[in-house]
Amino acid sequence: MSKRTVELELATPGLDARGEPLRVPLGVAEPNLDAEHMLINIGPQHPATHGVLRLVVELDGETVVQVIPHLGYLHSGFEKLGEYRHYNQIIPLTDRTDYLSPMANNVGFALAAEKLMGITITPRCTVLRVIACEMSRIISHMVWLGTTSIDLGAFTPFLWAFQERERIYNLQEMWTGARLTTSVTRVGGLMADVPDDFVAGLRHFTRTFPKTLSEIDRVLTRNAVWVGRTQGVGVLTAGEAINHSLSGPMLRASGVAYDVRKDKPYLDYETYDFDVVVGEHGDVYDRYLVRLEECSQSNRILQQALDRLPDGPVNIADPRVILPPKSRAMNDMEAMIYHFKQVMEGVKAPVGEAYVGIENPKGELGTYLVSDGTAKPVRWRIRPPSFINLSALPRMAAGHLLSDLIAINASVDIVMGEVDR
Amino acid sequence: MNPSVDALRATFGTAIGRALESCGDTIVYVGRDALRDVMAWLRDTPEHTYDYLVDVTAVEYRDRERPLEVVYGLRSLARRADLRVKVELEPQGDLTVDSVVPLWRGADWLEREVYDMFGITFRGHPDLRRILMWETYAEGFPLRKDFPLRGRFSRAEQVRQALAAHPEAHYSMEELSIAEAYEELPADMKERLRRGERGTVPEPE
Numbered sequence: 217m218s219k220r221t222v223e224l225e226l227a228t229p230g231l232d233a234r235g236e237p238l239r240v241p242l243g244v245a246e247p248n249l250d251a252e253h254m255l256i257n258i259g260p261q262h263p264a265t266h267g268v269l270r271l272v273v274e275l276d277g278e279t280v281v282q283v284i285p286h287l288g289y290l291h292s293g294f295e296k297l298g299e300y301r302h303y304n305q306i307i308p309l310t311d312r313t314d315y316l317s318p319m320a321n322n323v324g325f326a327l328a329a330e331k332l333m334g335i336t337i338t339p340r341c342t343v344l345r346v347i348a349c350e351m352s353r354i355i356s357h358m359v360w361l362g363t364t365s366i367d368l369g370a371f372t373p374f375l376w377a378f379q380e381r382e383r384i385y386n387l388q389e390m391w392t393g394a395r396l397t398t399s400v401t402r403v404g405g406l407m408a409d410v411p412d413d414f415v416a417g418l419r420h421f422t423r424t425f426p427k428t429l430s431e432i433d434r435v436l437t438r439n440a441v442w443v444g445r446t447q448g449v450g451v452l453t454a455g456e457a458i459n460h461s462l463s464g465p466m467l468r469a470s471g472v473a474y475d476v477r478k479d480k481p482y483l484d485y486e487t488y489d490f491d492v493v494v495g496e497h498g499d500v501y502d503r504y505l506v507r508l509e510e511c512s513q514s515n516r517i518l519q520q521a522l523d524r525l526p527d528g529p530v531n532i533a534d535p536r537v538i539l540p541p542k543s544r545a546m547n548d549m550e551a552m553i554y555h556f557k558q559v560m561e562g563v564k565a566p567v568g569e570a571y572v573g574i575e576n577p578k579g580e581l582g583t584y585l586v587s588d589g590t591a592k593p594v595r596w597r598i599r600p601p602s603f604i605n606l607s608a609l610p611r612m613a614a615g616h617l618l619s620d621l622i623a624i625n626a627s628v629d630i631v632m633g634e635v636d637r
Numbered sequence: 638m639n640p641s642v643d644a645l646r647a648t649f650g651t652a653i654g655r656a657l658e659s660c661g662d663t664i665v666y667v668g669r670d671a672l673r674d675v676m677a678w679l680r681d682t683p684e685h686t687y688d689y690l691v692d693v694t695a696v697e698y699r700d701r702e703r704p705l706e707v708v709y710g711l712r713s714l715a716r717r718a719d720l721r722v723k724v725e726l727e728p729q730g731d732l733t734v735d736s737v738v739p740l741w742r743g744a745d746w747l748e749r750e751v752y753d754m755f756g757i758t759f760r761g762h763p764d765l766r767r768i769l770m771w772e773t774y775a776e777g778f779p780l781r782k783d784f785p786l787r788g789r790f791s792r793a794e795q796v797r798q799a800l801a802a803h804p805e806a807h808y809s810m811e812e813l814s815i816a817e818a819y820e821e822l823p824a825d826m827k828e829r830l831r832r833g834e835r836g837t838v839p840e841p842e
Contacts, residue, residue, distance in 0.1 A: 288767075291769045295754075295780060296786060300786055334660075458688055458714065459741055460743045461689065461690045461741060461742075461743025461744070462743070472714065479717050568659040570659070570662070571692075571719075571721070580691070582692055582710070584692065594699060595696045597692070597694045603746065604743060604747070607742075607745055608742075608743075
């Protein structure tokens with residue numbers, strides 16, 4: 217607590233007349249520090265906080281008394297910016313919120329805008345968006361697994377996980393031309409159809425990915441150090457998890473079988489055969505098991521999506537929403553007018569509001585759009601899953617050791633771009 | 638329309654305002670004074686059990702005549718049903734509404750964010766301070782429509798303020814009281830700490 221605890225205990229200023237530190241005289245008992253708490257600062261520049269999160273921790277010895285998180289270092293005012301942009305112009309902003317799963321964010325925003333405008337997308341677009349979401353889930357969980365295993369002292373799974381993530385990134389690059397800032401969706405469709413060898417590439421991935429998962433499983437799941445560092449740490453019961461509004465793997469690890477894909481299906485998720493992974497104890501270990509198993513469930517969904525991928529257009533045939541092809545815009549008067557109106561005025565949404573929640577890797581990503589009939593939303597609200605999941609951190613960490621705080625913080629799976637927005 | 642709306646009307650009468658449907662979601666307007674009771678009733682009544690708070694946010698319309706809205710997204714996990722509850726606040730009037738943190742701990746940071754971005758005070762919130770902007774941020778509330786996109790202060794003024802700020806101002810009052818750093822605080826923060834401005838629950842009027 218105080219930097220001069222010993223001197224205060226001895227009731228001296230700590231320095232002699234010449235400014236030299238006083239020696240504690242022999243025979244003086246050790247000061248009683250039981251009531252003394254220490255305040256330490258972790259972050260914002262600290263690898264274990266997974267971004268620019270700052271935690272101010274009050275410690276009693278090595279036990280955490282309370283954690284006070286400080287956010288906002290990455291605040292960019294995305295929601296404010298969105299009020300000044302057309303719906304399609306907002307999509308690049310969604311890349312930058314949860315930047316570990318950009319494609320899923322694009323899908324979330326496009327679904328909300330389409331619900332607001334009453335648009336039904338094409339069958340091929342639906343399946344491609346499912347592929348986008350599940351690829352995002354795998355890369356996001358792989359980053360989580362890699363960084364968390366490094367936090368807890370296991371280096372090898374990090375390399376394996378990032379290798380798998382790299383393969384998905386190559387596929388994303390093949391599809392969109394970008395690895396991270398994908399901006400893959402448009403209102404009413406997609407930026408582009410997948411290239412020819414994408415399907416073969418993804419099929420190869422889905423065949424070979426389970427091997428890596430089983431290797432990670434073999435290295436970590438029954439590893440004594442891993443189990444010792446994670447089991448019984450940061451426990452939240454089902455009731456607490458619901459009361460803290462947690463979502464995604466954090467909620468399911470506590471034993472609540474709520475998955476937006478099953479319970480409020482979007483993109484025809486009800487027609488896919490996959491299991492909702494539920495934990496039992498709500499500790500860090502169960503969150504690890506849930507995320508690991510979710511990766512293989514995502515792999516199953518990817519295989520089914522590839523099997524059923526229909527032919528046909530990816531964009532709806534509505535020239536008021538989808539830009540006409542450039543060749544037509546240059547040669548056809550009507551197409552040129554639509555092109556001009558869309559670029560200059562934007563796509564107008566009817567008066568109303570829409571909320572769409574999708575099951576992002578981090579939890580339920582909600583997009584809440586309010587329109588007053590113009591081409592720019594009155595309000596674009598992101599329900600940020602990792603922001604809300606992180607708000608349970610002080611509750612989870614209290615009473616644990618400082619080293620457990622790192623494990624608990626890692627298990628929340630935060631990405632500060634989304635927490636701060 | 639969600640059947641909970643009729644049940645609400647039967648129980649709370651005039652405290653429930655209009656209800657409407659937009660894009661398939663039911664929205665019900667609730668009077669500001671009845672909010673806490675309505676929320677507790679929705680959470681605890683067995684046939685409704687909206688036990689999960691999805692989101693708390695606010696909306697200000699471009700039309701200056703329209704009131705600000707505080708928006709609560711509720712969900713019943715068992716029944717897979719959603720309900721959106723709104724409270725209207727006059728922008729020129731008192732922007733205060735009861736906090737729902739006693740009902741849902743998850744509302745803690747969400748209400749802090751609404752306070753930070755819109756300046757709406759939540760009565761009964763245990764720790765209502767800015768969350769995304771820093772505690773000494775003086776430009777106002779960024780998501781209000783009268784707040785310019787580039788901020789109120791010029792870039793030069795922002796830099797000047799950042800350089801002039803006391804480094805200790807980045808710690809919250811609570812932390813500084815733990816660290817016994819009171820003597821090193823700037824005078825205005827000392828004054829606020831002396832008044833007990835942080836961490837106290839204002840009495841309801």
